[in-house]
Amino acid sequence: MSIDQKGQWLYIISSKKKLIDLNLQEIWRYRDLLILFVKRDIVTLYKQTVLGPLWYLIQPILTSVIFTIIFNGIANINVGDGIHPFLFNLAGISIWNYFSECLKATSDTFKKNEQIFNKVYFPRVIMPMSKVVSGLLKFGIQGLIFLGFYLYFSFSNLSGELNGKALLFFPILVAIMGLLGLAFGMVISSMTTKYRDLTFLVGFGTQLLMYLSAVVYPTDIAISKLSNNFPGAARIINPVIENNPLAKVVESFRYMFFSQGSFSIKSIMITFVLSVVLFLIGLIIFNKTEKSFVDTI
Numbered sequence: 001m002s003i004d005q006k007g008q009w010l011y012i013i014s015s016k017k018k019l020i021d022l023n024l025q026e027i028w029r030y031r032d033l034l035i036l037f038v039k040r041d042i043v044t045l046y047k048q049t050v051l052g053p054l055w056y057l058i059q060p061i062l063t064s065v066i067f068t069i070i071f072n073g074i075a076n077i078n079v080g081d082g083i084h085p086f087l088f089n090l091a092g093i094s095i096w097n098y099f100s101e102c103l104k105a106t107s108d109t110f111k112k113n114e115q116i117f118n119k120v121y122f123p124r125v126i127m128p129m130s131k132v133v134s135g136l137l138k139f140g141i142q143g144l145i146f147l148g149f150y151l152y153f154s155f156s157n158l159s160g161e162l163n164g165k166a167l168l169f170f171p172i173l174v175a176i177m178g179l180l181g182l183a184f185g186m187v188i189s190s191m192t193t194k195y196r197d198l199t200f201l202v203g204f205g206t207q208l209l210m211y212l213s214a215v216v217y218p219t220d221i222a223i224s225k226l227s228n229n230f231p232g233a234a235r236i237i238n239p240v241i242e243n244n245p246l247a248k249v250v251e252s253f254r255y256m257f258f259s260q261g262s263f264s265i266k267s268i269m270i271t272f273v274l275s276v277v278l279f280l281i282g283l284i285i286f287n288k289t290e291k292s293f294v295d296t297i
Contacts, residue, residue, distance in 0.1 A: 027126060041105075041131065056142060083258050092254065101131075104206065106131045106181065106189060108189060108192060110193050124290045131182075173253055187282045188202060213244055214250050219247060245274055248271050251263070
């Protein structure tokens, strides 16, 4: 805190905050710190590794190859006419990885940064926000990889048909994934200050959620196969898949590039509003936890 020439406080640091407190002016004042955290995340992630940043490229490609062999080769899941299964899987994994990275990176904010939070003041929400921004850069790199393969398969007519009108909503889909990852991450991070077991469940829960979010299969085919082969389980699982906002984003993302599957502007806007609401709920819980987490962590 400092005092101006008239004796008025320029900045006031207090534990008393509004229910929803996203002080954009203060975050802007600490923008250099936000950039510093983003650089740290990018530089240190693969530091002292043999391949370094190449893991940004290897991970989605290798995962897509494995999914293609298992789900499209062994399980014989049809991804649509004129679309190569590898490209189909790479599309779903590319957009899913952004959500997954945001969720995992922000889910242990208080635990990982306990020493920093105890010594220095800065808007705590900057820490999870930096993870979302750095994840956006990784998503951009993986997106370029997807576009490279998309162009490659287009010469063999195995890339589907690009839908220009739907592609206009691409930034909204990315924003939804970032907001949802940040929202769930802040909630989990707040809960792990008391319940450490949640830390071990995040990886398993994210993996399970991926299979419920239409990442490795078209939604209509999955619902049809479940209804025919497992009618009992279908009554529970099918509504989860149909109403899963993450599944709607993944399906919409693939529709933009393949023109197959489902796409609804109304559905996208409802999902965006839902993601904003969930973000605000996560922010409320996060702000409440930061006041007393030192006593429980």
